[in-house]
Amino acid sequence: MKIDILGVQAFVAIADHGGFQKAAETLYVTQTAVTQRLRNLEDFLGVKLVERTTRSIALTSIGKDFLPQARRLLLELSSTLNEIRETGKARRGDVTLACVPTVGIQYLPQIIQEYSALYPDNRIKILDHASARVAETVLRREAEFGINLAGTNHPELTSVPLMDDQFVLVCRDDHPLARRRSLTWAQIQPYPLIFSGDVNGNRAVLDSYLGSKSLNLTLHFQYEVQRSSTAVGLVASGISAAIVPNLGIQKGSYPRLRIIKLKEPVISRQLALITRKAGHLSPAAQALYDMILRAK
Template sequence: MKIDTLGVQAFVAIADQGSFKGAAERLHITQTAITQRLQKLEDFLGVPLIERTTRSMNLTETGRTFLPQARRLLAELSAALVEIRETGMAQRGDVSIACVPTVGVQYLPRVLQAYSARYPHNRIRILDHASSAVAHAVLHREVEFGIKIAGEHHPELQTAPLVEDSYVLVCHRDHPLARRRRIAWRALSDYPLILAGDVSGNRSLIDAALEGSGIELHSFYEVQRSSTALGLVAQGVGAAVVPGLAIQKDAYPSVRAIELIEPAITRALVLVTRRTASLSPAAQALYDMLLGQAASERAAQPRGR
């Protein structure tokens, strides 16, 4: 059944304005057009909605009953159209993303604050996974896009560079190395360490970077998340190697972060999407803001860095 929205709109305007002339002015059309729209609606319904004479105009009993329903119909239609339009403008919508846990400590929150200020009605669902699981979630459409460690990936996925992140040593302020500003990886061989397990993409990246150097790290404790390592360090359990982004400012006042050199090992974080994916407007807006943040940070870095 085809709903005559123009006829309903004309009927409500006539009832509200009390005249065909007033309704025509309100809708910016001619009186003839208003009359034709009402007549078409009445013909469709098979009953008159308005009694009109040369001197007066009144709603019929059916018209009085139908009026509140007609107003509600137009209000619901208007709200639905506004919602669709705002969704297309990224002003409304839910976004699902996946990311390695350390991204959620300090990097992602900065962008999310700006995003929420611009799109306050949008909800964001975040799955914090190991790097390989982030790729899996994107590939299998569990999320719209992800943030993972750069590396080999499925041919159906594509990546865009986001940020470079250096690995650092974290230790308790009472640790023998706590006063150092930087330390060579080789010097860590003398200390029991808290290191990432094999599931973490960080472990494989560090092992690959140190391969052939003769440097051997002693993993006394093995964890899957940098947040766990930081908690252990804060209690004086040992020293740990974690990505710099894992350290939240002022979260652990007793923990010191020391630059690791010889070699300086970094990881590249990338945005990952499916090659054939068309992101929702809300997700595309967040994706673009992350790229914009990355570009701004790269531009702010000293030349030659």
């Protein structure tokens, strides 16, 4: 049902000021506009609210009964609109974002701490998914925005580059390579490795480099897992060394781990912020989005 707010405003103003001209001045419109708004409301309701003569106006009995309700309606509407406006100004509300799991290990925690200090009442929901699922979650409006691997995006998504995350070798301090500060990819070929598989998009990034004609390297991936955190846990148990993104290693969590840079070539995956092209972030989400951009 269509609610004629302009008609209700005109009716209350006429009743409060005792005439059409003063009502028009209060509403900053012409007298003709006030007359038309009242007429539209009366036509919609199918009753007369105001009786008008050449010298005076008076509310009908229905108009008198309706006046308190009309005032309450306008007051509640004004209160609701002000609350929404103040919520927007204060950037209050809940935020849901999606991200690849490694982003939540090192990158997001400090940003979320800063955000929570500024907006302590805002709740944050993080959906940590594989790369393809992150994009799907944003498209389905389950999350307002996401942090994903850069690459070919859905035509309804827009992407803003965020940072590069370099692949490294992680091993335990008793591994034969543990004392090395850096290694070439060719130097790690003889060693069995753990790798997080296709589901997170990392394999495609590595294969595009290592499978090129200039390198044509075949690594010994003896173990395959779904998440980098699982790979790191296996390394800490002494199973094998692993190839993981640098962000996938939580500093200080496993004192015996060693992180070794890989070169020739240096291979990184690029992370990006993704949003729906036709979407608009809530004020609370926009504040977090901007904070992430400033931190890059």
